[in-house]
Amino acid sequence: MGTPALDSPRRRPLWESIGADLADRVASGEFKDGFPGELALAEAYGVSRGTIRNALRPLRETGFVSAQRGRKPRAIVGGLASAFGPVYSLFASVQESGMTQRSVVLERRLVTDPISAARLALPPTAELLKLSRLRLADEEAFAVDHVWLPADRVRPLMDVDFAETALYKELRERCGITVDGGLEELRADTASALDVERLGCALGAPMFRIQRIGYHRGTAVELRCSHILGERYSVTATFGAGVPGNL
Structure with a gap:
């Protein structure tokens, strides 16, 4: 998983840019075989785990990404319908x-x-x-x-x-x-x-x-x-x- 390109942080909060980028990647099917954990995402984006957690919160709330305790997170097929x-x-x-x-x-x-x-x-x-x-x-x-x-x-x-x-x-x-x-x-x-x-x-x-x-x-x-x-x-x-x- 390479380092993704993001919008300039001057335009929006960094966590929001990361969340939008992850939503695009989920929609394109990139994570159909498994969604990375918070630590892996933090390393990939070069940010703290807290920033990743903030980026993932709306994705979890709207159903893009599962958030079940004790289970590996996964991208939800059809999550776009849940969110929007x-x-x-x-x-x-x-x-x-x-x-x-x-x-x-x-x-x-x-x-x-x-x-x-x-x-x-x-x-x-x-x-x-x-x-x-x-x-x-x-x-x-x-x-x-x-x-x-x-x-x-x-x-x-x-x-x-x-x-x-x-x-x-x-x-x-x-x-x-x-x-x-x-x-x-x-x-x-x-x-x-x-x-x-x-x-x-x-x-x-x-x-x-x-x-x-x-x-x-x-x-x-x-x-x-x-x-x-x-x-x-x-x-x-x-x-x-x-x-x-x-x-």
């Missing part, structure tokens, strides 16, 4: 259900949008990458997804073929961005004429409208608006460590 609600991927959700996922890109262009920029805490004239996709499961349309991202951080995504890949995967691998938290609102609605046109559903069919602001290390990096057919999708969230199985 369902920081999920539609791509992964479809794949995990055993269906084939495919996306049709409806729009991908650089835009200026003062309202979306404000949601991302950016200046009104900030350039954004807008990506709109029709989402299909086993070739049946079930959602339309609109995403706005800070263009200066995601330019490598301009040439990605999104037909059979996940946005979060490409963000992580091409841009070094892991969505590790967020604010999300889910509300019930009915299908509009535009939903009927794109999703082939009946006018007034039940829908989920989901708005999300995704964060990387406390900075907003994603504004997402998803329109999902209620009859073709369900949302299940887990919370806390050691949750067995499904409902």
